[in-house]
Amino acid sequence: MNYVLLFILLLPLKLALKLVQKKTARNLVIQTAKIGDFVNITPLLSHLKHSDALLSRSVAPLARHDATLDEIFYIEEHKSSTLSKLKLAFTLMNRYENIYLLQPNNANLFFAACCNADNKQFLSMYRRKWYQQLFYLTASGTVEHTKTTLTLENYLKLADRSLTRASYPKHATLPLLKPQDTPGEIFRTDRIKIGISISAGNQAKTIPPAIWKRLFERLSDLPCLFYVFGSPEELPRLNALYEAVGNADNMVNLIGKVSLEGLPWAISNMDFYVASDSGNVYIADSQNVPVILIYGPCCVEEQRPLGDVLLIGPNHISPSSFVFHALYAFNHPVEQLFELDPQKLDDIYHFISARSPLLAQEKKTLP
Known part of the structure:
Protein backbone atom coordinates (compact mmCIF):
# COMPACT_ATOMS: atom_id res chain seq x y z
CA MET A 1 0.00 0.00 0.00
CA ASN A 2 3.03 2.32 -0.16
CA TYR A 3 1.83 3.64 -3.52
CA VAL A 4 -1.49 4.60 -1.95
CA LEU A 5 0.27 6.62 0.74
CA LEU A 6 2.52 8.22 -1.85
CA PHE A 7 -0.50 9.18 -3.95
CA ILE A 8 -2.23 10.75 -0.94
CA LEU A 9 0.96 12.72 -0.26
CA LEU A 10 1.02 13.99 -3.86
CA LEU A 11 -2.70 14.72 -4.09
CA PRO A 12 -2.54 18.42 -3.05
CA LEU A 13 0.19 19.08 -5.63
CA LYS A 14 -1.72 17.15 -8.29
CA LEU A 15 -4.87 19.22 -7.69
CA ALA A 16 -2.94 22.49 -7.66
CA LEU A 17 -1.16 21.72 -10.94
CA LYS A 18 -4.45 20.75 -12.57
CA LEU A 19 -5.50 24.39 -12.35
CA VAL A 20 -2.68 25.43 -14.68
CA GLN A 21 -2.69 22.41 -16.99
CA LYS A 22 -2.49 23.17 -20.72
CA LYS A 23 -4.20 21.02 -23.35
CA THR A 24 -1.68 18.93 -25.24
CA ALA A 25 -3.66 16.15 -27.01
CA ARG A 26 -0.85 13.70 -26.17
CA ASN A 27 -1.32 10.03 -25.38
CA LEU A 28 0.38 7.91 -22.73
CA VAL A 29 0.15 4.12 -22.89
CA ILE A 30 1.15 2.14 -19.78
CA GLN A 31 2.07 -1.54 -20.17
CA THR A 32 5.17 -2.77 -18.35
CA ALA A 33 5.03 -6.51 -19.15
CA LYS A 34 7.27 -8.49 -21.50
CA ILE A 35 7.64 -9.21 -25.22
CA GLY A 36 4.38 -11.01 -26.00
CA ASP A 37 2.37 -8.43 -24.09
CA PHE A 38 4.11 -5.61 -25.95
CA VAL A 39 3.22 -7.16 -29.33
CA ASN A 40 -0.38 -7.43 -28.18
CA ILE A 41 -0.61 -3.69 -27.46
CA THR A 42 0.56 -2.71 -30.94
CA PRO A 43 -2.95 -2.64 -32.46
CA LEU A 44 -3.81 0.03 -29.88
CA LEU A 45 -0.61 1.90 -30.73
CA SER A 46 -1.57 1.80 -34.42
CA HIS A 47 -5.03 3.17 -33.62
CA LEU A 48 -3.59 6.04 -31.57
CA LYS A 49 -0.97 6.78 -34.28
CA HIS A 50 1.41 8.62 -31.92
CA SER A 51 1.92 7.94 -28.22
CA ASP A 52 4.41 8.10 -25.41
CA ALA A 53 4.69 4.94 -23.34
CA LEU A 54 5.71 3.58 -19.96
CA LEU A 55 7.19 0.15 -20.71
CA SER A 56 9.56 -2.52 -19.44
CA ARG A 57 13.17 -2.18 -20.53
CA SER A 58 13.01 -5.79 -21.73
CA VAL A 59 11.05 -4.61 -24.79
CA ALA A 60 13.29 -1.59 -25.53
CA PRO A 61 14.90 -3.12 -28.67
CA LEU A 62 11.44 -3.47 -30.22
CA ALA A 63 9.92 -0.26 -28.87
CA ARG A 64 12.68 2.01 -30.13
CA HIS A 65 11.97 0.78 -33.67
CA ASP A 66 8.24 1.50 -33.42
CA ALA A 67 7.17 4.54 -35.45
CA THR A 68 4.00 4.92 -33.35
CA LEU A 69 6.03 5.63 -30.21
CA ASP A 70 7.58 8.99 -29.42
CA GLU A 71 9.06 9.30 -25.92
CA ILE A 72 9.49 6.09 -23.92
CA PHE A 73 9.88 5.77 -20.16
CA TYR A 74 11.12 2.49 -18.67
CA ILE A 75 9.62 1.42 -15.36
CA GLU A 76 12.87 -0.15 -14.10
CA GLU A 77 14.49 3.29 -14.04
CA HIS A 78 11.82 4.77 -11.77
CA LYS A 79 11.16 2.20 -9.03
CA SER A 80 14.47 2.13 -7.19
CA SER A 81 13.58 4.80 -4.64
CA THR A 82 10.77 7.03 -3.47
CA LEU A 83 12.53 10.01 -5.04
CA SER A 84 12.69 8.33 -8.47
CA LYS A 85 8.97 7.51 -8.26
CA LEU A 86 8.12 11.09 -7.35
CA LYS A 87 10.24 12.44 -10.20
CA LEU A 88 8.43 10.32 -12.78
CA ALA A 89 5.02 11.13 -11.29
CA PHE A 90 5.79 14.85 -11.51
CA THR A 91 7.12 14.47 -15.09
CA LEU A 92 3.92 12.77 -16.22
CA MET A 93 1.45 14.77 -14.18
CA ASN A 94 0.43 17.61 -16.55
CA ARG A 95 1.76 16.25 -19.79
CA TYR A 96 -1.07 14.20 -21.32
CA GLU A 97 -4.65 14.48 -22.47
CA ASN A 98 -5.24 10.73 -22.77
CA ILE A 99 -4.01 7.95 -20.47
CA TYR A 100 -4.44 4.27 -21.34
CA LEU A 101 -3.58 1.89 -18.50
CA LEU A 102 -3.23 -1.66 -19.81
CA GLN A 103 -1.48 -3.35 -16.91
CA PRO A 104 -3.08 -2.22 -13.65
CA ASN A 105 -0.53 -3.22 -11.01
CA ASN A 106 0.14 -0.94 -8.06
CA ALA A 107 3.02 0.99 -9.63
CA ASN A 108 1.24 1.59 -12.93
CA LEU A 109 -2.01 2.55 -11.21
CA PHE A 110 -0.09 5.08 -9.14
CA PHE A 111 1.56 6.75 -12.12
CA ALA A 112 -1.71 6.78 -14.11
CA ALA A 113 -3.66 8.20 -11.19
CA CYS A 114 -1.12 11.00 -10.72
CA CYS A 115 -1.77 12.27 -14.25
CA ASN A 116 -4.09 15.23 -14.74
CA ALA A 117 -5.64 14.01 -17.98
CA ASP A 118 -9.22 14.64 -19.09
CA ASN A 119 -9.47 11.13 -20.53
CA LYS A 120 -8.09 8.29 -18.39
CA GLN A 121 -9.09 4.76 -19.38
CA PHE A 122 -8.07 1.93 -17.04
CA LEU A 123 -8.27 -1.81 -17.52
CA SER A 124 -9.96 -3.45 -14.53
CA MET A 125 -9.25 -7.14 -14.01
CA TYR A 126 -9.77 -10.14 -11.76
CA ARG A 127 -6.86 -9.40 -9.40
CA ARG A 128 -8.03 -5.92 -8.48
CA LYS A 129 -7.34 -5.12 -4.79
CA TRP A 130 -9.70 -3.19 -2.55
CA TYR A 131 -7.18 -0.45 -1.81
CA GLN A 132 -6.72 0.20 -5.53
CA GLN A 133 -10.17 1.77 -5.61
CA LEU A 134 -8.56 5.12 -4.76
CA PHE A 135 -6.62 5.01 -8.04
CA TYR A 136 -9.66 3.91 -10.04
CA LEU A 137 -11.60 6.91 -8.74
CA THR A 138 -9.36 9.07 -10.93
CA ALA A 139 -10.31 7.18 -14.12
CA SER A 140 -12.73 8.52 -16.71
CA GLY A 141 -13.73 5.00 -17.72
CA THR A 142 -12.83 1.35 -17.27
CA VAL A 143 -12.91 -1.78 -19.39
CA GLU A 144 -13.63 -4.94 -17.43
CA HIS A 145 -11.27 -7.77 -18.29
CA THR A 146 -11.94 -11.37 -17.31
CA LYS A 147 -10.10 -14.65 -17.74
CA THR A 148 -12.32 -15.43 -20.72
CA THR A 149 -12.01 -12.15 -22.60
CA LEU A 150 -9.21 -11.38 -25.03
CA THR A 151 -6.54 -9.00 -23.73
CA LEU A 152 -5.73 -7.55 -27.15
CA GLU A 153 -9.37 -6.68 -27.78
CA ASN A 154 -9.85 -5.10 -24.37
CA TYR A 155 -6.70 -3.03 -24.87
CA LEU A 156 -8.26 -1.62 -28.03
CA LYS A 157 -11.56 -0.94 -26.28
CA LEU A 158 -9.78 1.41 -23.90
CA ALA A 159 -9.51 3.82 -26.83
CA ASP A 160 -12.79 3.01 -28.57
CA ARG A 161 -15.40 0.55 -27.27
CA SER A 162 -16.39 -0.36 -30.83
CA LEU A 163 -12.95 -1.70 -31.80
CA THR A 164 -12.37 -5.46 -32.11
CA ARG A 165 -9.45 -7.82 -32.61
CA ALA A 166 -9.93 -7.41 -36.37
CA SER A 167 -9.64 -3.61 -36.32
CA TYR A 168 -5.83 -3.39 -36.59
CA PRO A 169 -3.04 -5.91 -37.26
CA LYS A 170 -0.23 -6.53 -34.79
CA HIS A 171 3.36 -5.59 -35.44
CA ALA A 172 6.64 -6.11 -33.61
CA THR A 173 8.73 -3.34 -35.17
CA LEU A 174 7.17 -0.68 -37.38
CA PRO A 175 8.31 -0.54 -40.09
CA LEU A 176 9.78 -4.04 -40.08
CA LEU A 177 13.49 -3.74 -39.30
CA LYS A 178 15.73 -5.83 -41.61
CA PRO A 179 19.23 -6.03 -40.05
CA GLN A 180 22.15 -6.67 -42.38
CA ASP A 181 23.71 -9.20 -40.00
CA THR A 182 20.79 -11.67 -40.13
CA PRO A 183 22.27 -15.20 -40.44
Whole structure:
Protein backbone atom coordinates (compact mmCIF):
# COMPACT_ATOMS: atom_id res chain seq x y z
CA MET A 1 0.00 0.00 0.00
CA ASN A 2 3.03 2.32 -0.16
CA TYR A 3 1.83 3.64 -3.52
CA VAL A 4 -1.49 4.60 -1.95
CA LEU A 5 0.27 6.62 0.74
CA LEU A 6 2.52 8.22 -1.85
CA PHE A 7 -0.50 9.18 -3.95
CA ILE A 8 -2.23 10.75 -0.94
CA LEU A 9 0.96 12.72 -0.26
CA LEU A 10 1.02 13.99 -3.86
CA LEU A 11 -2.70 14.72 -4.09
CA PRO A 12 -2.54 18.42 -3.05
CA LEU A 13 0.19 19.08 -5.63
CA LYS A 14 -1.72 17.15 -8.29
CA LEU A 15 -4.87 19.22 -7.69
CA ALA A 16 -2.94 22.49 -7.66
CA LEU A 17 -1.16 21.72 -10.94
CA LYS A 18 -4.45 20.75 -12.57
CA LEU A 19 -5.50 24.39 -12.35
CA VAL A 20 -2.68 25.43 -14.68
CA GLN A 21 -2.69 22.41 -16.99
CA LYS A 22 -2.49 23.17 -20.72
CA LYS A 23 -4.20 21.02 -23.35
CA THR A 24 -1.68 18.93 -25.24
CA ALA A 25 -3.66 16.15 -27.01
CA ARG A 26 -0.85 13.70 -26.17
CA ASN A 27 -1.32 10.03 -25.38
CA LEU A 28 0.38 7.91 -22.73
CA VAL A 29 0.15 4.12 -22.89
CA ILE A 30 1.15 2.14 -19.78
CA GLN A 31 2.07 -1.54 -20.17
CA THR A 32 5.17 -2.77 -18.35
CA ALA A 33 5.03 -6.51 -19.15
CA LYS A 34 7.27 -8.49 -21.50
CA ILE A 35 7.64 -9.21 -25.22
CA GLY A 36 4.38 -11.01 -26.00
CA ASP A 37 2.37 -8.43 -24.09
CA PHE A 38 4.11 -5.61 -25.95
CA VAL A 39 3.22 -7.16 -29.33
CA ASN A 40 -0.38 -7.43 -28.18
CA ILE A 41 -0.61 -3.69 -27.46
CA THR A 42 0.56 -2.71 -30.94
CA PRO A 43 -2.95 -2.64 -32.46
CA LEU A 44 -3.81 0.03 -29.88
CA LEU A 45 -0.61 1.90 -30.73
CA SER A 46 -1.57 1.80 -34.42
CA HIS A 47 -5.03 3.17 -33.62
CA LEU A 48 -3.59 6.04 -31.57
CA LYS A 49 -0.97 6.78 -34.28
CA HIS A 50 1.41 8.62 -31.92
CA SER A 51 1.92 7.94 -28.22
CA ASP A 52 4.41 8.10 -25.41
CA ALA A 53 4.69 4.94 -23.34
CA LEU A 54 5.71 3.58 -19.96
CA LEU A 55 7.19 0.15 -20.71
CA SER A 56 9.56 -2.52 -19.44
CA ARG A 57 13.17 -2.18 -20.53
CA SER A 58 13.01 -5.79 -21.73
CA VAL A 59 11.05 -4.61 -24.79
CA ALA A 60 13.29 -1.59 -25.53
CA PRO A 61 14.90 -3.12 -28.67
CA LEU A 62 11.44 -3.47 -30.22
CA ALA A 63 9.92 -0.26 -28.87
CA ARG A 64 12.68 2.01 -30.13
CA HIS A 65 11.97 0.78 -33.67
CA ASP A 66 8.24 1.50 -33.42
CA ALA A 67 7.17 4.54 -35.45
CA THR A 68 4.00 4.92 -33.35
CA LEU A 69 6.03 5.63 -30.21
CA ASP A 70 7.58 8.99 -29.42
CA GLU A 71 9.06 9.30 -25.92
CA ILE A 72 9.49 6.09 -23.92
CA PHE A 73 9.88 5.77 -20.16
CA TYR A 74 11.12 2.49 -18.67
CA ILE A 75 9.62 1.42 -15.36
CA GLU A 76 12.87 -0.15 -14.10
CA GLU A 77 14.49 3.29 -14.04
CA HIS A 78 11.82 4.77 -11.77
CA LYS A 79 11.16 2.20 -9.03
CA SER A 80 14.47 2.13 -7.19
CA SER A 81 13.58 4.80 -4.64
CA THR A 82 10.77 7.03 -3.47
CA LEU A 83 12.53 10.01 -5.04
CA SER A 84 12.69 8.33 -8.47
CA LYS A 85 8.97 7.51 -8.26
CA LEU A 86 8.12 11.09 -7.35
CA LYS A 87 10.24 12.44 -10.20
CA LEU A 88 8.43 10.32 -12.78
CA ALA A 89 5.02 11.13 -11.29
CA PHE A 90 5.79 14.85 -11.51
CA THR A 91 7.12 14.47 -15.09
CA LEU A 92 3.92 12.77 -16.22
CA MET A 93 1.45 14.77 -14.18
CA ASN A 94 0.43 17.61 -16.55
CA ARG A 95 1.76 16.25 -19.79
CA TYR A 96 -1.07 14.20 -21.32
CA GLU A 97 -4.65 14.48 -22.47
CA ASN A 98 -5.24 10.73 -22.77
CA ILE A 99 -4.01 7.95 -20.47
CA TYR A 100 -4.44 4.27 -21.34
CA LEU A 101 -3.58 1.89 -18.50
CA LEU A 102 -3.23 -1.66 -19.81
CA GLN A 103 -1.48 -3.35 -16.91
CA PRO A 104 -3.08 -2.22 -13.65
CA ASN A 105 -0.53 -3.22 -11.01
CA ASN A 106 0.14 -0.94 -8.06
CA ALA A 107 3.02 0.99 -9.63
CA ASN A 108 1.24 1.59 -12.93
CA LEU A 109 -2.01 2.55 -11.21
CA PHE A 110 -0.09 5.08 -9.14
CA PHE A 111 1.56 6.75 -12.12
CA ALA A 112 -1.71 6.78 -14.11
CA ALA A 113 -3.66 8.20 -11.19
CA CYS A 114 -1.12 11.00 -10.72
CA CYS A 115 -1.77 12.27 -14.25
CA ASN A 116 -4.09 15.23 -14.74
CA ALA A 117 -5.64 14.01 -17.98
CA ASP A 118 -9.22 14.64 -19.09
CA ASN A 119 -9.47 11.13 -20.53
CA LYS A 120 -8.09 8.29 -18.39
CA GLN A 121 -9.09 4.76 -19.38
CA PHE A 122 -8.07 1.93 -17.04
CA LEU A 123 -8.27 -1.81 -17.52
CA SER A 124 -9.96 -3.45 -14.53
CA MET A 125 -9.25 -7.14 -14.01
CA TYR A 126 -9.77 -10.14 -11.76
CA ARG A 127 -6.86 -9.40 -9.40
CA ARG A 128 -8.03 -5.92 -8.48
CA LYS A 129 -7.34 -5.12 -4.79
CA TRP A 130 -9.70 -3.19 -2.55
CA TYR A 131 -7.18 -0.45 -1.81
CA GLN A 132 -6.72 0.20 -5.53
CA GLN A 133 -10.17 1.77 -5.61
CA LEU A 134 -8.56 5.12 -4.76
CA PHE A 135 -6.62 5.01 -8.04
CA TYR A 136 -9.66 3.91 -10.04
CA LEU A 137 -11.60 6.91 -8.74
CA THR A 138 -9.36 9.07 -10.93
CA ALA A 139 -10.31 7.18 -14.12
CA SER A 140 -12.73 8.52 -16.71
CA GLY A 141 -13.73 5.00 -17.72
CA THR A 142 -12.83 1.35 -17.27
CA VAL A 143 -12.91 -1.78 -19.39
CA GLU A 144 -13.63 -4.94 -17.43
CA HIS A 145 -11.27 -7.77 -18.29
CA THR A 146 -11.94 -11.37 -17.31
CA LYS A 147 -10.10 -14.65 -17.74
CA THR A 148 -12.32 -15.43 -20.72
CA THR A 149 -12.01 -12.15 -22.60
CA LEU A 150 -9.21 -11.38 -25.03
CA THR A 151 -6.54 -9.00 -23.73
CA LEU A 152 -5.73 -7.55 -27.15
CA GLU A 153 -9.37 -6.68 -27.78
CA ASN A 154 -9.85 -5.10 -24.37
CA TYR A 155 -6.70 -3.03 -24.87
CA LEU A 156 -8.26 -1.62 -28.03
CA LYS A 157 -11.56 -0.94 -26.28
CA LEU A 158 -9.78 1.41 -23.90
CA ALA A 159 -9.51 3.82 -26.83
CA ASP A 160 -12.79 3.01 -28.57
CA ARG A 161 -15.40 0.55 -27.27
CA SER A 162 -16.39 -0.36 -30.83
CA LEU A 163 -12.95 -1.70 -31.80
CA THR A 164 -12.37 -5.46 -32.11
CA ARG A 165 -9.45 -7.82 -32.61
CA ALA A 166 -9.93 -7.41 -36.37
CA SER A 167 -9.64 -3.61 -36.32
CA TYR A 168 -5.83 -3.39 -36.59
CA PRO A 169 -3.04 -5.91 -37.26
CA LYS A 170 -0.23 -6.53 -34.79
CA HIS A 171 3.36 -5.59 -35.44
CA ALA A 172 6.64 -6.11 -33.61
CA THR A 173 8.73 -3.34 -35.17
CA LEU A 174 7.17 -0.68 -37.38
CA PRO A 175 8.31 -0.54 -40.09
CA LEU A 176 9.78 -4.04 -40.08
CA LEU A 177 13.49 -3.74 -39.30
CA LYS A 178 15.73 -5.83 -41.61
CA PRO A 179 19.23 -6.03 -40.05
CA GLN A 180 22.15 -6.67 -42.38
CA ASP A 181 23.71 -9.20 -40.00
CA THR A 182 20.79 -11.67 -40.13
CA PRO A 183 22.27 -15.20 -40.44
CA GLY A 184 22.18 -16.35 -44.06
CA GLU A 185 20.75 -19.80 -43.34
CA ILE A 186 17.47 -18.13 -42.42
CA PHE A 187 16.82 -17.38 -46.10
CA ARG A 188 16.90 -20.96 -47.37
CA THR A 189 13.94 -21.95 -49.55
CA ASP A 190 14.61 -25.65 -50.12
CA ARG A 191 13.21 -26.92 -46.82
CA ILE A 192 10.25 -26.40 -44.53
CA LYS A 193 11.66 -23.89 -42.06
CA ILE A 194 10.27 -24.29 -38.56
CA GLY A 195 11.32 -21.87 -35.85
CA ILE A 196 11.16 -23.16 -32.29
CA SER A 197 11.62 -21.76 -28.78
CA ILE A 198 12.95 -24.38 -26.37
CA SER A 199 12.44 -22.16 -23.34
CA ALA A 200 10.02 -19.52 -22.08
CA GLY A 201 10.43 -16.46 -19.89
CA ASN A 202 8.46 -18.37 -17.27
CA GLN A 203 10.59 -21.51 -16.97
CA ALA A 204 7.59 -23.49 -15.75
CA LYS A 205 6.20 -23.13 -19.28
CA THR A 206 9.26 -24.73 -20.89
CA ILE A 207 8.56 -27.75 -23.10
CA PRO A 208 10.82 -30.66 -21.98
CA PRO A 209 13.31 -32.24 -24.43
CA ALA A 210 11.42 -35.57 -24.52
CA ILE A 211 8.39 -33.79 -25.99
CA TRP A 212 10.52 -32.13 -28.68
CA LYS A 213 12.03 -35.52 -29.53
CA ARG A 214 8.56 -36.98 -30.03
CA LEU A 215 7.63 -34.09 -32.32
CA PHE A 216 10.82 -34.37 -34.39
CA GLU A 217 10.27 -38.10 -34.83
CA ARG A 218 6.71 -37.59 -36.07
CA LEU A 219 7.88 -35.00 -38.62
CA SER A 220 10.94 -37.00 -39.67
CA ASP A 221 9.63 -37.87 -43.14
CA LEU A 222 9.11 -34.18 -43.98
CA PRO A 223 12.04 -32.06 -45.24
CA CYS A 224 12.11 -29.86 -42.13
CA LEU A 225 14.81 -27.59 -40.78
CA PHE A 226 14.32 -26.60 -37.14
CA TYR A 227 15.70 -23.18 -36.23
CA VAL A 228 16.33 -22.82 -32.50
CA PHE A 229 15.85 -19.19 -31.40
CA GLY A 230 16.86 -17.89 -28.00
CA SER A 231 19.24 -15.88 -25.85
CA PRO A 232 22.72 -17.10 -24.81
CA GLU A 233 21.34 -18.11 -21.40
CA GLU A 234 19.40 -20.90 -23.12
CA LEU A 235 22.48 -22.81 -24.32
CA PRO A 236 22.23 -25.34 -21.44
CA ARG A 237 18.69 -26.14 -22.57
CA LEU A 238 19.93 -26.62 -26.13
CA ASN A 239 22.57 -29.02 -24.87
CA ALA A 240 19.86 -30.95 -23.01
CA LEU A 241 17.85 -31.09 -26.23
CA TYR A 242 20.88 -32.43 -28.14
CA GLU A 243 21.28 -35.11 -25.49
CA ALA A 244 17.68 -36.18 -26.05
CA VAL A 245 17.62 -36.15 -29.88
CA GLY A 246 21.24 -37.01 -30.68
CA ASN A 247 23.24 -35.49 -33.53
CA ALA A 248 20.36 -33.90 -35.41
CA ASP A 249 21.51 -32.61 -38.80
CA ASN A 250 18.25 -30.77 -39.34
CA MET A 251 18.63 -28.32 -36.42
CA VAL A 252 20.08 -24.84 -36.89
CA ASN A 253 21.37 -23.21 -33.73
CA LEU A 254 20.48 -19.49 -33.71
CA ILE A 255 20.79 -19.01 -29.96
CA GLY A 256 22.52 -15.70 -29.34
CA LYS A 257 22.88 -15.04 -33.07
CA VAL A 258 19.79 -12.89 -33.65
CA SER A 259 19.19 -9.66 -31.73
CA LEU A 260 15.76 -8.93 -30.30
CA GLU A 261 15.22 -6.04 -32.73
CA GLY A 262 16.16 -8.38 -35.59
CA LEU A 263 13.97 -11.21 -34.37
CA PRO A 264 10.75 -10.15 -36.19
CA TRP A 265 12.56 -10.11 -39.55
CA ALA A 266 14.25 -13.44 -38.89
CA ILE A 267 11.02 -15.09 -37.76
CA SER A 268 9.12 -13.61 -40.72
CA ASN A 269 11.28 -15.84 -42.92
CA MET A 270 10.11 -19.00 -41.17
CA ASP A 271 7.35 -21.18 -42.63
CA PHE A 272 6.08 -22.13 -39.15
CA TYR A 273 6.79 -21.39 -35.52
CA VAL A 274 6.36 -23.89 -32.66
CA ALA A 275 6.60 -22.98 -28.98
CA SER A 276 4.81 -22.78 -25.68
CA ASP A 277 3.20 -19.49 -24.64
CA SER A 278 6.20 -17.20 -25.12
CA GLY A 279 7.02 -13.88 -26.72
CA ASN A 280 8.27 -15.42 -29.96
CA VAL A 281 4.91 -16.95 -30.88
CA TYR A 282 3.36 -13.49 -30.73
CA ILE A 283 6.17 -12.09 -32.86
CA ALA A 284 5.56 -14.91 -35.36
CA ASP A 285 1.83 -14.20 -35.32
CA SER A 286 2.50 -10.51 -35.99
CA GLN A 287 4.47 -11.54 -39.11
CA ASN A 288 1.66 -13.82 -40.38
CA VAL A 289 3.74 -16.94 -39.78
CA PRO A 290 1.56 -20.00 -39.01
CA VAL A 291 1.94 -20.88 -35.34
CA ILE A 292 1.68 -24.16 -33.47
CA LEU A 293 1.09 -23.19 -29.86
CA ILE A 294 1.63 -25.97 -27.32
CA TYR A 295 0.07 -23.96 -24.54
CA GLY A 296 0.26 -26.23 -21.52
CA PRO A 297 -1.31 -24.62 -18.42
CA CYS A 298 -2.12 -21.25 -20.04
CA CYS A 299 -5.60 -19.87 -20.69
CA VAL A 300 -5.86 -19.39 -24.45
CA GLU A 301 -9.27 -17.74 -24.19
CA GLU A 302 -7.52 -14.78 -22.58
CA GLN A 303 -4.42 -14.50 -24.76
CA ARG A 304 -3.26 -16.43 -27.84
CA PRO A 305 -2.03 -15.92 -31.40
CA LEU A 306 -4.91 -14.78 -33.62
CA GLY A 307 -3.71 -15.65 -37.13
CA ASP A 308 -3.18 -19.07 -38.66
CA VAL A 309 -2.71 -21.07 -35.47
CA LEU A 310 -3.01 -24.64 -34.26
CA LEU A 311 -3.71 -24.79 -30.54
CA ILE A 312 -2.40 -27.88 -28.74
CA GLY A 313 -3.40 -28.15 -25.10
CA PRO A 314 -3.26 -30.72 -22.30
CA ASN A 315 -5.84 -33.47 -21.97
CA HIS A 316 -8.47 -32.92 -19.26
CA ILE A 317 -6.49 -30.25 -17.38
CA SER A 318 -8.08 -26.86 -16.77
CA PRO A 319 -5.96 -23.73 -17.31
CA SER A 320 -4.18 -22.50 -14.20
CA SER A 321 -1.95 -19.68 -15.49
CA PHE A 322 -3.40 -16.37 -16.62
CA VAL A 323 -2.09 -13.08 -17.97
CA PHE A 324 -2.61 -11.22 -14.70
CA HIS A 325 -2.12 -14.25 -12.46
CA ALA A 326 0.89 -16.11 -13.81
CA LEU A 327 2.04 -19.16 -11.86
CA TYR A 328 5.63 -20.38 -11.70
CA ALA A 329 4.88 -23.90 -10.49
CA PHE A 330 2.02 -26.23 -11.36
CA ASN A 331 0.26 -29.20 -9.79
CA HIS A 332 0.77 -31.39 -12.86
CA PRO A 333 4.18 -32.54 -14.12
CA VAL A 334 5.47 -30.66 -17.14
CA GLU A 335 5.45 -33.86 -19.23
CA GLN A 336 1.70 -34.08 -18.71
CA LEU A 337 1.03 -30.39 -19.36
CA PHE A 338 2.83 -30.50 -22.71
CA GLU A 339 2.09 -34.10 -23.65
CA LEU A 340 1.89 -34.85 -27.38
CA ASP A 341 -0.21 -37.98 -27.91
CA PRO A 342 -0.54 -39.62 -31.36
CA GLN A 343 -3.62 -37.56 -32.27
CA LYS A 344 -1.90 -34.26 -31.44
CA LEU A 345 1.20 -35.29 -33.35
CA ASP A 346 -0.96 -36.17 -36.36
CA ASP A 347 -2.70 -32.78 -36.11
CA ILE A 348 0.65 -31.00 -36.15
CA TYR A 349 1.91 -33.12 -39.05
CA HIS A 350 -1.16 -32.38 -41.17
CA PHE A 351 -1.14 -28.68 -40.24
CA ILE A 352 2.41 -28.41 -41.62
CA SER A 353 2.08 -30.67 -44.65
CA ALA A 354 -1.18 -29.04 -45.79
CA ARG A 355 0.55 -25.63 -45.87
CA SER A 356 3.72 -26.92 -47.56
CA PRO A 357 2.36 -29.25 -50.27
CA LEU A 358 5.28 -29.03 -52.71
CA LEU A 359 8.04 -29.42 -50.16
CA ALA A 360 6.11 -32.08 -48.27
CA GLN A 361 6.06 -34.23 -51.41
CA GLU A 362 9.84 -34.08 -51.81
CA LYS A 363 12.01 -36.85 -50.47
CA LYS A 364 13.91 -35.65 -47.42
CA THR A 365 17.57 -35.22 -48.41
CA LEU A 366 19.15 -32.91 -45.91
CA PRO A 367 22.71 -31.72 -46.61
